[in-house]
Amino acid sequence: MILLVEKRxxxxxxxxxxxxxxxxxxxxxxxxTSGHLAFTEKGKTVFVKDWIMNLPNNRVxxxxxxxxxxxxxxxxxxxxxxxxxxxGDILVVEIESKGTLHRALFDAEDxxxxxxxxxxxxxxxxxYIVYGNxxxxxxxxxxxxxxxxxxxxVIDHLLxxxxxxxxxxxxPVTQAENVWSKHKAQEKSGFPNVKEYxxxxxxxxxxxxxxxxxxxxxxxxxxxxHVIRPFVYGDYKGTVGSFENMVKTIKGGR
Numbered sequence: 001m002i003l004l005v006e007k008r009x010x011x012x013x014x015x016x017x018x019x020x021x022x023x024x025x026x027x028x029x030x031x032x033t034s035g036h037l038a039f040t041e042k043g044k045t046v047f048v049k050d051w052i053m054n055l056p057n058n059r060v061x062x063x064x065x066x067x068x069x070x071x072x073x074x075x076x077x078x079x080x081x082x083x084x085x086x087x088g089d090i091l092v093v094e095i096e097s098k099g100t101l102h103r104a105l106f107d108a109e110d111x112x113x114x115x116x117x118x119x120x121x122x123x124x125x126x127x128y129i130v131y132g133n134x135x136x137x138x139x140x141x142x143x144x145x146x147x148x149x150x151x152x153x154v155i156d157h158l159l160x161x162x163x164x165x166x167x168x169x170x171x172p173v174t175q176a177e178n179v180w181s182k183h184k185a186q187e188k189s190g191f192p193n194v195k196e197y198x199x200x201x202x203x204x205x206x207x208x209x210x211x212x213x214x215x216x217x218x219x220x221x222x223x224x225x226h227v228i229r230p231f232v233y234g235d236y237k238g239t240v241g242s243f244e245n246m247v248k249t250i251k252g253g254r
Contacts, residue, residue: 007032017070021052035067049075059118079115086111090166090210097123104129104163105210106142113145114138127162139165147172159202160195161209193225194218208232 001019028039037048083094091106119131129138153172201221215221
C-alpha cells in the first residue's frame, strides 16, 4: 500500500506500508516531520512507525534507514543501542570507552531484558557497566530481574570481572561477604593471571573475561594460564622468568 503525503513546500512523498495497517490511520490527519510520517493527537506529534508497532514515540527504527518504508518487516525496536551479537549461549555487547573497545558478557536468554531498557550501555569510572540517566548498574538490574528484592545486598562478580554479567558469575551477598571475596581474589600467587580465590585458584584475564576459569588446584591454574595466554596476548607469554617458573611448576609441582 502506498500513501501520498504532501509536505509544506507542496512536494509529495510516497510512504509504503502493509495494507492491514491502513485502518490504524483512519481519521488521522497525516503530515511529515523531519522525514517521518506523523499525525497529531492530544497536542502531541505521534510517529506512524511507532504507532504501527504500538510503542511510545522514538522506540522504533528502520532496518534499511528508509523513512518511507513502513512495512512491519522493516521496523524494529531500538532496544540495545550498542553493537551486540550472540555466541552460543553468551550475549556479547561491545562498549567503547576512552578509545578502547570492551566486551560485556550476558546470558543470551537475558537479551530481551536488556532490550527493554532501550539504551546505550557505557562504563563508569569504577569499571562497571551502566545505563540510563541517572546511571544505574546493569548487573544489579539483571540480579533484580531474577532474584527479586536485593535492596539490602550487593552483587558480587564471582570471577572479579565487572564486565561479566552472566547469572552464573553473579551472586547477592552482604557488604562484609563482598569485601572478603575481593580480598581473597586479590591475593597474589606470583604467576601471571593466577590468583588465589578462597580454597580454589582463579585464572583471570581482564581483557578477555569469557576465558576466566576457576581451578581446583594451583598447578591446574598455572597450566590453564599457560594455555590460555597465547589466545589473549598472541605469542607474548610474559617475562622469561615467569614463563620458566610456569614450566617448572608444570613439570615438578610448586
